[in-house]
Amino acid sequence: MNKRTKCGVTYMSFDIFEEMGIKHGFSTRLGGVSEGVFSTMNLGFNRGDSDENVRENYRRIAKALDINYENMCFTRQTHTTNVVIVDKSSAGNGIVRANEFNDVDGLITDEPDLPLVTFHADCVPVFFYDPVKKVVALSHSGWRGTVGKISKVTVEKMAANFGTDPGDVICGIGPSICKDCYEVSADVAEALKSAFKASDVDRILRQSIFNPDDKDKYMLDLWEACKIALLEAGVKEEHIEVTDYCTRCNPKLFYSHRVMGTDRGSQAAFISL
Numbered sequence: 001m002n003k004r005t006k007c008g009v010t011y012m013s014f015d016i017f018e019e020m021g022i023k024h025g026f027s028t029r030l031g032g033v034s035e036g037v038f039s040t041m042n043l044g045f046n047r048g049d050s051d052e053n054v055r056e057n058y059r060r061i062a063k064a065l066d067i068n069y070e071n072m073c074f075t076r077q078t079h080t081t082n083v084v085i086v087d088k089s090s091a092g093n094g095i096v097r098a099n100e101f102n103d104v105d106g107l108i109t110d111e112p113d114l115p116l117v118t119f120h121a122d123c124v125p126v127f128f129y130d131p132v133k134k135v136v137a138l139s140h141s142g143w144r145g146t147v148g149k150i151s152k153v154t155v156e157k158m159a160a161n162f163g164t165d166p167g168d169v170i171c172g173i174g175p176s177i178c179k180d181c182y183e184v185s186a187d188v189a190e191a192l193k194s195a196f197k198a199s200d201v202d203r204i205l206r207q208s209i210f211n212p213d214d215k216d217k218y219m220l221d222l223w224e225a226c227k228i229a230l231l232e233a234g235v236k237e238e239h240i241e242v243t244d245y246c247t248r249c250n251p252k253l254f255y256s257h258r259v260m261g262t263d264r265g266s267q268a269a270f271i272s273l
């Protein structure tokens with residue numbers, strides 16, 4: 001994953017998608033007009049920032065990524081595994097008109113010039129592209145979405161609706177909280193243990209480095225868990241690019257829920273055919 005600056009906006013992008021010419025990116029805090037705790041590229045409406053600032057931030061990043069501002073389609077994320085297929089009729093959902101969705105954590109489309117948008121401040125953005133059937137998707141995978149394997153659900157839905165062969169799909173696992181920052185409690189660990197094979201659990205959970213004597217605290221590796229879910233769906237390992245950027249380790253670059261609580265801006269992920 002690379003950090004790029006275009007039109008004064010700094011964003012993250014995957015080499016694997018750049019090579020295929022797919023318009024996509026993950027925002028950073030840099031290049032926007034918002035101030036204070038929102039400085040500067042806040043892409044979250046209704047967080048206390050002015051709508052006009054947020055709109056201007058969207059205009060700027062749309063220009064930097066060369067995607068259509070007016071056609072953007074937003075999710076309405078509630079940590080579900082609900083992934084919906086969108087077409088022209090959803091263009092502008094959440095940006096130029098009211099958000100029509102409830103409980104939507106992933107989007108899929110085969111429509112050109114219809115940018116998909118998800119929101120993040122420690123949870124994982126997962127990017128998908130099927131170069132054969134020409135389909136793109138994005139999903140939001142926090143611990144609940146990861147337990148429900150929303151990444152796998154997304155690939156399965158691409159296959160069911162567009163005839164996607166999982167072996168063709170290119171995936172990017174984007175910036176979020178890393179395995180050395182993300183401590184979780186026993187309830188989260190138990191949910192993961194019931195969703196993943198024991199040998200996989202060993203790869204995604206380990207004893208807390210912050211509370212090594214507390215048997216009910218664990219470090220969770222969301223990136224590895226998302227990768228395992230993609231492999232289970234039939235995506236090839238060489239088609240998966242995993243970020244090395246943590247949102248909590250880089251407070252100057254990213255808003256982090258763990259660092260800032262609710263008093264913060266929001267990042268967004270984008271992909272468009």
Ligand SMILES: [Zn+2]
Binds near residue numbers: 178181246248249
């Ligand atoms: Zn970290």
